[in-house]
Amino acid sequence: MKTPPVTLITIAEKAGVSVMTVSRALNGEGAVAEKTRAKVRAIAAELGYSPNLSAKMMKGSRTNVIGILVNDLQSAVINEIIGAVSGAVRRLEMDLVIYNSIGGVDDAPNRGLGHMLQGLCDGLLLILPRISDVHLRQLEQRDLPVVLVNYWRPTQLPVVRGGNGDAAAAVTRHLLQLGHRRIGFIAGSAFTGQSQERQRGYEDALEGAGIAIDPALIAPGDFGRRSGYEAACALLTAADAPTAIFAANDEMAFGAIDAVRACGLRMPQDVSVVGFDDIPAAAHVHPGLTTVRQPLAAISEAAVRELLLRISGAGGEQQRVEFPSELVLRESTAKAPRRAGTAIQPPAPAGAGTRKRATRKG
Amino acid sequence: MKTPPVTLITIAEKAGVSVMTVSRALNGEGAVAEKTRAKVRAIAAELGYSPNLSAKMMKGSRTNVIGILVNDLQSAVINEIIGAVSGAVRRLEMDLVIYNSIGGVDDAPNRGLGHMLQGLCDGLLLILPRISDVHLRQLEQRDLPVVLVNYWRPTQLPVVRGGNGDAAAAVTRHLLQLGHRRIGFIAGSAFTGQSQERQRGYEDALEGAGIAIDPALIAPGDFGRRSGYEAACALLTAADAPTAIFAANDEMAFGAIDAVRACGLRMPQDVSVVGFDDIPAAAHVHPGLTTVRQPLAAISEAAVRELLLRISGAGGEQQRVEFPSELVLRESTAKAPRRAGTAIQPPAPAGAGTRKRATRKG
DNA sequence: GTGAAAGCGCTAACAG
């Protein structure tokens, strides 16, 4: 029913030429008489022809589609990256398909991923904050051009990313300049190198200022708001509590802010809070969150460019590209208070305004 | 280099059977000896076989992939829908591919869309807050199972969506009960029926309460935060200003809140603000935003179910499914203040804390 | 229960 599919054959018949000529005319390659080409193109346009990708990819030729493999579409950072990649891809007159390999770390080794790998895409951009090494090894084995974007684990695959260590050091120095001496750090999960690098920057800056690193000031988190809340509660209620908290990402910083309030403290007067990522909400809250902005647009563009290089076989000279991140000062940091760290009463179990992260059964 | 692709042939040779048998064994269809099947499956697993979708779709058989066509990946609502759809699809052991038809309303009629239509997906979920009628007509022509999710225009295609009118009426009645008599409404863009329906609910509730609709209280917006700010400024600085503002979505409500503050007014004491959508940020701001929550999970599941029906040819008995939305009361609404609407000084051009929407050149 | 043949829409390679 409805419209029958338009194939090269349809056009060939209507134009009175062979299928091959139509193919060449439409793809702009091979020698075709200008006149023929024009005619064929006109008919194709009229009929609303769009090439059957499946057939194209079966022949192993380029599909002009690049794929994104992502496993967390909820993340503001990732959505920004995807937006930027979309733009870049579009400017190249290519198409973009996103494969959401939701689920856990070990997900989609053969499912889905396999499908995409099987030729649909010319290349793949990986935006995987949680990727397992097993999965990564599989990708290394494959003969598909691939670039890791912003999230990585040790690998030989090319990586394009924003700076973490330098910016984290800058954050820490900023806090030091404000007179803070006990600065807490809330780490993220270890599935990506991001948190470690940020922590390293924090530690380097402290050491650079001649301040010993106190393990009691480093709390574990998982990049989720809730974990930031809990980590901050732990930090703030301990003896000799920090006067500033640096969270490895904005979400956790928000949780930390919740905790500060739940502890009856003021932000930034009593406790300064800094995040990382500069997600849109960081600018929207009051007071605005001091944080770090990664140049996601530049990262995305570069990643696409890198991928294109791999696709065209000009296999990488540069295996790792890093763009410096930038400190964004807002109102969540202030001069360190005079008080020595006094022990604080722990708040009620679930802090007001704290949103529980959705937990999925299964 | 690296791993050569594993095809049915590879497996057939290794198993000492024909390609056909392998195909049947793997797909579970057709009669195959249990023994053969087990053997074939074992080899397939061992070799890490994953079927070449391209070939599959070329034969027009089902690919077990469903596609999402979306044109705004920045939207929190849409991301929530996509998350829910992902889950539903996964539970069905199918795969999901997202096609981001960014750009304008008239975009992707033949590009991209065409590709997906050409068989990659068994069916398409459309999450298109901005879709043109032209585009919609094209889709209607196509012989591909399609379901519109949450956003729609007049069409014969099936639609699964959350309620708008009833919930908007509930919001309005809530404000009326708080004593508000002059309630402003900020409309969204007209590309989807959502804004109109929400406005209708607002008007119905007012009329139901015997209050005449004042066109001066209805301001145009485009669902963006900035437009909410501007619309609210206009409402608040006019003579006989409203004591409550109902924005057609949360983003605009946030803009309205910025405006309330920029005008030197307090929220909710001087002006109550209500949004629509219950995006995560609505719960995160202080005071929390009273808004409406659409049952996105239910909507998404139903949409997938509807789509599956179409795919299996059981063409729809039900063309429109609607799930009731729910009023979420938080702290942005309060009893109407005593003051008569006094004229307010307009704020400085760009309100503090207002984030300009990114404008893309080209 | 299994296999052989044909063909999906397209393009690379080689004629003409």
Place this chain on the structure above:
DNA sequence: CTGTTAGCGCTTTCAC
């Protein structure tokens, strides 16, 4: 410049 042949990996149809 244009046409012919062959074949990508798979499934459908029909044979054994």
